Amino acid sequence: MNYPHIQHEDSEIYDAIEGEEKRQREGLELIPSENYVSQAVREAMASALTNKYSEGYPGKRYYGGQEFTDQVERIAIERAKHLFGASHANVQPLGGANANIAAYMALMEPGDTVLGMDLSHGGHLTHGHPVTYISKIFNFVRYKMKDVETGEIDYDALRETALKEKPKVILAGFSAYPRELEWQKIADIAKEVGAYAMADVAHIAGLIAGGSQKNPFDYGFDVMTTTTHKTLRGPRGGMILVNEKTGRGMAAEDAERAETIAKKIDKAVFPGLQGGPHMHQIAAKAIAFREALQPSFKTYAKQVVENAAAMAEVFKAHNVRMLTGGTSNHLILADVFGSLEISGNDAETLLDRAGITLNKNSIADDTRKPMDPSGIRFGTPAMTTRGLGTKESKEIAEIMIEVLQKRDDATVTAAKEKVRLIAEAHPVPESFA
Numbered sequence: 462m463n464y465p466h467i468q469h470e471d472s473e474i475y476d477a478i479e480g481e482e483k484r485q486r487e488g489l490e491l492i493p494s495e496n497y498v499s500q501a502v503r504e505a506m507a508s509a510l511t512n513k514y515s516e517g518y519p520g521k522r523y524y525g526g527q528e529f530t531d532q533v534e535r536i537a538i539e540r541a542k543h544l545f546g547a548s549h550a551n552v553q554p555l556g557g558a559n560a561n562i563a564a565y566m567a568l569m570e571p572g573d574t575v576l577g578m579d580l581s582h583g584g585h586l587t588h589g590h591p592v593t594y595i596s597k598i599f600n601f602v603r604y605k606m607k608d609v610e611t612g613e614i615d616y617d618a619l620r621e622t623a624l625k626e627k628p629k630v631i632l633a634g635f636s637a638y639p640r641e642l643e644w645q646k647i648a649d650i651a652k653e654v655g656a657y658a659m660a661d662v663a664h665i666a667g668l669i670a671g672g673s674q675k676n677p678f679d680y681g682f683d684v685m686t687t688t689t690h691k692t693l694r695g696p697r698g699g700m701i702l703v704n705e706k707t708g709r710g711m712a713a714e715d716a717e718r719a720e721t722i723a724k725k726i727d728k729a730v731f732p733g734l735q736g737g738p739h740m741h742q743i744a745a746k747a748i749a750f751r752e753a754l755q756p757s758f759k760t761y762a763k764q765v766v767e768n769a770a771a772m773a774e775v776f777k778a779h780n781v782r783m784l785t786g787g788t789s790n791h792l793i794l795a796d797v798f799g800s801l802e803i804s805g806n807d808a809e810t811l812l813d814r815a816g817i818t819l820n821k822n823s824i825a826d827d828t829r830k831p832m833d834p835s836g837i838r839f840g841t842p843a844m845t846t847r848g849l850g851t852k853e854s855k856e857i858a859e860i861m862i863e864v865l866q867k868r869d870d871a872t873v874t875a876a877k878e879k880v881r882l883i884a885e886a887h888p889v890p891e892s893f894a
């Protein structure tokens with residue numbers, strides 16, 4: 462993309478943007494929450510829609526001049542519903558964190574309890590980490606894995622905790638868990654204790670939309686929150702979806718329940734939490750949803766999972782311990798301190814020097830500190846968008862292992878050149894239409 466006006470008027474920011482574009486072009490992005498969007502998505506974000514105030518919802522706004530913004534938001538909503546089999550979609554959340562807070566506000570009163578995944582076992586900050594403001598409003602209790610070597614969740618303990626704590630919401634979702642959850646078991650427990658079943662699919666939304674991971678709505682979850690910029694490959698933003706096939710009553714009761722939840726969600730997002738929606742982002746979301754509805758997105762989602770499996774194979778062959786023993790989705794969590802005697806932080810820095818970007822990450826029950834933990838987390842959504850397949854995935858995993866084992870300047874320099882050549886051969890595509 463060219464930025465003639467920025468270049469002409471603001472060279473400081475222009476240089477930084479150009480630097481970032483170059484970094485993204487020449488390096489390999491393995492942060493599992495990142496991706497590359499199409500030029501169409503980027504054009505929408507730069508459109509005149511950013512100038513418009515549209516507080517409210519289509520047909521019910523607080524300002525005039527909404528002919529085209531209503532059109533944009535209605536299209537985004539319809540595509541989102543279609544993509545995830547939802548009865549209702551709110552596309553206004555500014556990010557995944559906002560989507561979660563709004564969903565909590567919609568489904569609970571202050572002081573109510575949420576039963577969510579333990580943060581050190583893969584859950585997310587917004588699931589009630591003590592540093593968040595939301596943890597002071599609601600009471601968060603936890604479930605964990607039974608066995609960190611297989612990743613199996615302790616569903617018996619989950620049920621016992623649910624019976625004891627009587628949560629209003631059972632929250633299933635993660636940002637550092639490489640396996641699929643058994644959605645049905647969690648939905649059944651929620652039903653048994655009269656809790657809402659909420660799935661935060663921020664990381665795996667694209668895999669669900671592309672059909673390579675199961676859709677929690679098929680197992681009776683009430684609500685899904687997500688980001689739109691991770692595997693879903695859209696603009697930075699969030700979204701909340703409501704299911705009407707929860708199987709909690711007769712079909713009519715389900716529809717009524719879904720409608721009640723939908724109204725609460727809309728009120729919680731606006732005016733409960735946010736001000737004016739970012740209509741340029743909503744237009745970009747609509748474009749990304751259209752891209753995700755194309756048959757080629759199914760191929761993409763399948764390849765993301767296959768690439769991650771190929772990388773896990775290489776790590777396994779080199780006897781690197783991976784949490785849960787490997788991966789069934791787009792991400793891998795490797796215990797580099799335990800296996801290669803390098804801290805997560807040092808591994809991140811070293812690989813960055815070789816042009817490979819990923820992040821340090823705590824592993825389950827980590828004995829090291831969060832700023833320098835035992836693990837690294839990496840994944841395949843962005844590199845798969847560049848068209849890399851299993852052959853290149855294995856090649857990259859081998860490069861990573863070599864760098865982490867040898868650590869000398871010559872190895873890092875050689876790795877950086879190999880990475881540059883792979884990146885050069887696979888430019889970021891402009892279009893997925």
Ligand SMILES: *Cc1c(COP(=O)(O)O)cnc(C)c1O
Nearest residue numbers: 556557558585635636663664688
């Ligand atoms: C990324 C993520 C979020 C937060 O999304 P932001 O857009 O960064 O606010 C919430 N939940 C999960 C599970 C995530 O992975």
